[in-house]
Amino acid sequence: MSVQTLAAGFQDNVLESQSVFRAAMDAMARPGRVVPLVCALAPPAPLNAEAAALVLALCDYETPLWLDARLAAEPAVAEFLRFHTGAAIVAEPMAARFALVAEPLEMPEFSAFAPGTPDYPDASVTLILQVSGFAGAGWALQGPGIKGETRFGAAPLPHDFTARMAANRALFPLGVDLLLAGAGGVVGLPRSVTVREG
Amino acid sequence: MTLTDKIPNETSALEGARQSLMAVLARADRDELAAILDRLGPVPPVTDLRQPETGLVMLRGRTGGEGAPFNLGEATVSRAAVRIASGEVGFCYRLGRDVHAARAAAILDALWQDGQRRGAVEAALAPVRARLAAEEGQVRSETAATKVDFFTLVRGED
Amino acid sequence: MYVAAKGGEKAIRHAHALLAKRRRGKTNLPSITLQQIAGQLTLAVDRVMAEGSLYDTELAALAVKQARGDLIEAIFLIRAFRTTLPRFGATIPLDTAQMLVRRRVSATYKDLPGGQLLGPTFDYTHRLLDTSLGVERECSEVDDQASAADASRLPSEPVAMPRVTDLLGQEGLIEASPEDTGEEPFDITRAPVSFPVDRSTRLQTLARGDEGYLLALGYSTQRGYARSHPFVGEIRFGDVEVMFEAPELGFAVSLGRVQVTECQMVNQFKGSAEVPPQFTRGYGLVFGQCERKAMSMALVERALRWKELGEEPGAPAQDEEFVLSHCDNVQATGFVEHLKLPHYVDFQAELDLVRRMRAEHEAQMKEAAE
Numbered sequence: 001m002s003v004q005t006l007a008a009g010f011q012d013n014v015l016e017s018q019s020v021f022r023a024a025m026d027a028m029a030r031p032g033r034v035v036p037l038v039c040a041l042a043p044p045a046p047l048n049a050e051a052a053a054l055v056l057a058l059c060d061y062e063t064p065l066w067l068d069a070r071l072a073a074e075p076a077v078a079e080f081l082r083f084h085t086g087a088a089i090v091a092e093p094m095a096a097r098f099a100l101v102a103e104p105l106e107m108p109e110f111s112a113f114a115p116g117t118p119d120y121p122d123a124s125v126t127l128i129l130q131v132s133g134f135a136g137a138g139w140a141l142q143g144p145g146i147k148g149e150t151r152f153g154a155a156p157l158p159h160d161f162t163a164r165m166a167a168n169r170a171l172f173p174l175g176v177d178l179l180l181a182g183a184g185g186v187v188g189l190p191r192s193v194t195v196r197e198g
Numbered sequence: 199m200t201l202t203d204k205i206p207n208e209t210s211a212l213e214g215a216r217q218s219l220m221a222v223l224a225r226a227d228r229d230e231l232a233a234i235l236d237r238l239g240p241v242p243p244v245t246d247l248r249q250p251e252t253g254l255v256m257l258r259g260r261t262g263g264e265g266a267p268f269n270l271g272e273a274t275v276s277r278a279a280v281r282i283a284s285g286e287v288g289f290c291y292r293l294g295r296d297v298h299a300a301r302a303a304a305i306l307d308a309l310w311q312d313g314q315r316r317g318a319v320e321a322a323l324a325p326v327r328a329r330l331a332a333e334e335g336q337v338r339s340e341t342a343a344t345k346v347d348f349f350t351l352v353r354g355e356d
Numbered sequence: 357m358y359v360a361a362k363g364g365e366k367a368i369r370h371a372h373a374l375l376a377k378r379r380r381g382k383t384n385l386p387s388i389t390l391q392q393i394a395g396q397l398t399l400a401v402d403r404v405m406a407e408g409s410l411y412d413t414e415l416a417a418l419a420v421k422q423a424r425g426d427l428i429e430a431i432f433l434i435r436a437f438r439t440t441l442p443r444f445g446a447t448i449p450l451d452t453a454q455m456l457v458r459r460r461v462s463a464t465y466k467d468l469p470g471g472q473l474l475g476p477t478f479d480y481t482h483r484l485l486d487t488s489l490g491v492e493r494e495c496s497e498v499d500d501q502a503s504a505a506d507a508s509r510l511p512s513e514p515v516a517m518p519r520v521t522d523l524l525g526q527e528g529l530i531e532a533s534p535e536d537t538g539e540e541p542f543d544i545t546r547a548p549v550s551f552p553v554d555r556s557t558r559l560q561t562l563a564r565g566d567e568g569y570l571l572a573l574g575y576s577t578q579r580g581y582a583r584s585h586p587f588v589g590e591i592r593f594g595d596v597e598v599m600f601e602a603p604e605l606g607f608a609v610s611l612g613r614v615q616v617t618e619c620q621m622v623n624q625f626k627g628s629a630e631v632p633p634q635f636t637r638g639y640g641l642v643f644g645q646c647e648r649k650a651m652s653m654a655l656v657e658r659a660l661r662w663k664e665l666g667e668e669p670g671a672p673a674q675d676e677e678f679v680l681s682h683c684d685n686v687q688a689t690g691f692v693e694h695l696k697l698p699h700y701v702d703f704q705a706e707l708d709l710v711r712r713m714r715a716e717h718e719a720q721m722k723e724a725a726e
Contacts, residue, residue, distance in 0.1 A: 342510040
């Protein structure tokens with residue numbers, strides 16, 4: 001591996017991990033709300049800084065990580081993530097506890113990833129999707145952590161996003177959780193959220 | 199129990215030498231490492247590729263000593279990864295919680311990779327190698343003093 | 357009705373302050389240092405590392421000090437501490453054949469290659485209290501009549517010390533160890549255990565199990581509960597190198613050395629339809645110098661293999677679920693000791709029930725008398 005050119009990780013591992021963790025937790029607790037995520041990482045392209053910060057804060061040696069085709073095509077991305085987190089990069093989506101997607105439009109079905117088991121619903125994947133922004137008000141969200149209803153928008157997301165989220169909601173308490181990362185923020189869409197068009 | 203016994207043949211001699219270096223750096227104490235860095239100075243500017251940190255490794259044993267592995271228990275480990283201004287990257291993983299020692303060892307690993315400095319690093323490290331060898335020798339002879347010499351008593355004829 | 361009771365903060369605060377004071381003892385005496393604990397109460401420190409399942413002598417010494425010498429409390433502290441650190445990976449399995457041996461004995465072979473090395477052992481001591489240790493002296497406690505001068509003339513070069521089981525194995529007289537298939541061993545600290553379990557899971561559980569508990573179970577196998585005619589094939593204690601393959605390096609590096617005690621228990625086996633008569637084995641491996649624990653572990657490990665070897669079940673030491681579920685002293689102490697915490701509401705319900713039953717009982721008696 002070309003450690004000679006490796007990009008740096010967090011400057012202060014403890015404090016930065018904590019603040020990113022806090023942002024991810026707030027995002028999961030308040031689905032649809034854009035939680036600011038400030039970080040000074042300069043990860044190798046096409047990995048964005050927000051997604052990189054989430055992976056550095058959440059992943060370790062014991063959380064197998066899957067990369068989508070676009071990220072996997074850049075060896076520097078895997079090297080950067082493996083070096084800073086110790087996570088094994090896996091080729092099989094089902095084996096992953098975290099999956100990092102740079103191109104949500106091209107991503108596999110949610111059912112390709114682990115939804116957990118009835119005894120251990122937590123043995124499921126967290127999907128981290130890179131988005132370019134949270135503009136628009138494309139969807140209405142309901143569920144725990146949302147008072148009444150909230151509106152939410154992000155792009156790019158899979159064309160059949162609503163149908164995917166509905167199928168995922170139907171699996172509850174199993175299912176996948178989503179973190180959308182980009183444009184200085186993170187949005188959480190846990191498996192408990194109900195997503196409607198319009 | 200020298201490290202070089204464990205290296206597969208195909209591994210380059212350089213890699214073997216670096217393994218031997220890192221084994222000594224892992225066992226040198228903090229003061230020894232600091233003294234060596236002082237002696238080698240001035241050290242080019244150092245960047246931390248990853249903050250020095252303490253964590254755990256799971257130590258494994260083998261069933262029956264030589265069979266299938268099992269998890270024996272964990273140990274504390276400190277690690278560091280640095281890049282020196284001339285470009286070399288040094289690593290250290292060592293038992294214990296001394297991150298300063300780990301960082302110093304990683305810097306020495308980086309300096310050693312610079313062919314121009316290798317000899318100086320090895321020379322500075324020689325006293326540590328000697329100390330470790332002496333300690334090991336002492337354990338061996340102290341233990342040898344407790345070796346049982348059996349006297350076989352011959353009874354009867356033949 | 358549920359009445360929440362709150363309070364006791366002040367009492368707890370003062371109790372903790374008092375604990376600290378009692379821990380310190382008389383202040384006209386110097387506080388005991390961690391170096392003294394690690395250097396002079398080594399076997400207590402080793403036990404804390406073994407059952408705390410964390411190799412770090414300095415931390416274990418600190419835990420012993422903080423726990424006022426209560427080793428189970430110290431083990432608890434170590435277990436709690438280890439949860440705060442990230443794991444970097446797993447090492448290459450330790451190679452005990454390459455040990456820097458500090459003690460090595462065999463009860464099966466007198467003249468084994470490398471010899472019988474007694475090392476620092478309590479064996480053959482007279483178990484008479486040495487009152488001279490209670491007297492403050494400068495370094496004169498060391499009995500050097502035999503040591504220093506002699507030792508300097510003895511070999512300090514490495515001597516080959518093959519494991520006894522390897523020697524028996526060459527003749528085919530002892531079963532082989534299960535092969536390394538490359539499969540990752542189960543880790544009880546990461547995934548929930550469900551019975552039955554494989555041998556590697558048993559070994560991990562026993563390695564961190566309570567010494568006293570395993571000693572009692574091991575003893576029971578010798579008293580006829582799952583008798584297995586054990587011999588100590590070999591006990592060795594010493595330093596082994598820890599090798600770790602860091603992904604960013606691409607080759608294995610030495611992290612340093614740890615001390616472990618290994619016990620190979622050799623047991624008679626009558627043979628079966630598929631296997632000729634041969635020796636079987638029980639294995640013990642423990643952090644530090646913990647010989648009693650390594651031996652007990654090997655006895656219990658062997659007893660747990662009854663099914664695989666077609667032996668009669670029924671003894672306590674053979675009951676896998678019972679043995680493994682109760683050998684962890686942190687779990688055990690948590691469960692037993694939680695009984696002293698307030699159970700006022702539970703007990704109130706019991707009290708009401710007993711009063712009601714007594715009233716009913718009284719009414720019945722009265723009715724019967726009438």
